[in-house]
Amino acid sequence: MPFMVNEIDVLVFEEAYLRQLAEDYVSEIGIRSHFLNLDQIRSKRKRLDAYKELTEKDFIFLLNQDGLHIQMLLKTALCIKVDFCSPQIQYRLAKGGGKSQMIAKALGLKSVFRPRVIDATAGLGKDAFVLASLGCFVQMYERNPLIQLLLKDGMRRARQSHDSKPNSELKEALERMKLKPSDVVEVFNQGITQFDVLYLDPMFPHPDSRSLVKKDMQLLQSLIGADSDASDVFKKAQSSGIARIVVKRPKSAPYLMDKKPDHSFVGKRNRFDIYHSTA
Ligand SMILES: C[S@@+](CC[C@H](N)C(=O)[O-])C[C@H]1O[C@@H](n2cnc3c(N)ncnc32)[C@H](O)[C@@H]1O
The missing domain is CATH 3.40.50.150 (Vaccinia Virus protein VP39)
Structure with a gap:
């Protein structure tokens, strides 16, 4: 699609109970899902490294108990989600x-x-x-x-x-x-x-x-x-x-x-x- 500069090829979910939702979401856009247990990885930088090992792209979808995010894997490591209750x-x-x-x-x-x-x-x-x-x-x-x-x-x-x-x-x-x-x-x-x-x-x-x-x-x-x-x-x-x-x-x-x-x-x-x- 001409309007999409960068794309995403993996959705990482961080809790086993989110598997079904993760599967539903990836099936909608044709990407893969991956379970990553981050319980032991506390530092933000190490988490980013763990995500980066899963893709060559600059972004991933991240699904956790706070919802679905787009996480940037570049230096600024911005992360967004839709939150009407923020x-x-x-x-x-x-x-x-x-x-x-x-x-x-x-x-x-x-x-x-x-x-x-x-x-x-x-x-x-x-x-x-x-x-x-x-x-x-x-x-x-x-x-x-x-x-x-x-x-x-x-x-x-x-x-x-x-x-x-x-x-x-x-x-x-x-x-x-x-x-x-x-x-x-x-x-x-x-x-x-x-x-x-x-x-x-x-x-x-x-x-x-x-x-x-x-x-x-x-x-x-x-x-x-x-x-x-x-x-x-x-x-x-x-x-x-x-x-x-x-x-x-x-x-x-x-x-x-x-x-x-x-x-x-x-x-x-x-x-x-x-x-x-x-x-
Ligand atoms: C600047 S953002 C809009 C922000 C929004 N007003 C808000 O409050 O969050 C522009 C969005 O419009 C979408 N967009 C641009 N042209 C569009 C079109 N012709 N039809 C549908 N969506 C479009 C883009 O994909 C992008 O997500």
């Missing part, structure tokens, strides 16, 4: 400003209006989860099979978390999120009339400003590279008749396709460019 997300839900936060304003949330959203670039699902927690129905598109698996596992753990400690807000947010494991261009063939907004947050290359990019995005950039075809989605969305398109960009990045938006919201790191329908 303290950062919970903080954002509690203190992020609700429908007054920038993403909510950009998508047009009002006290009685909750748009139905196509999240064209679901990634780690953070934006989708915030929007769903604010009451939007969000149809998430993710085309990269590796990221799809992370999202699926994040949703599994979030549901489990509700089962063991009931949380109606979490449950309702999850019910409003639907993952479509495909390229978003499919939505244009199926019809888009039931949606109010298309939200586009493509990977953007940050060659000189690594420190400005969050760790999880650094890892995604190394794994996936830039989404250089975002303008194709943008063009299709513009002629689809959808009422509103919102494009998230780094604060000082040029407009997508150099097209001046009708309006922008500018934050510390990012900018949300809003385009109203011309079709």
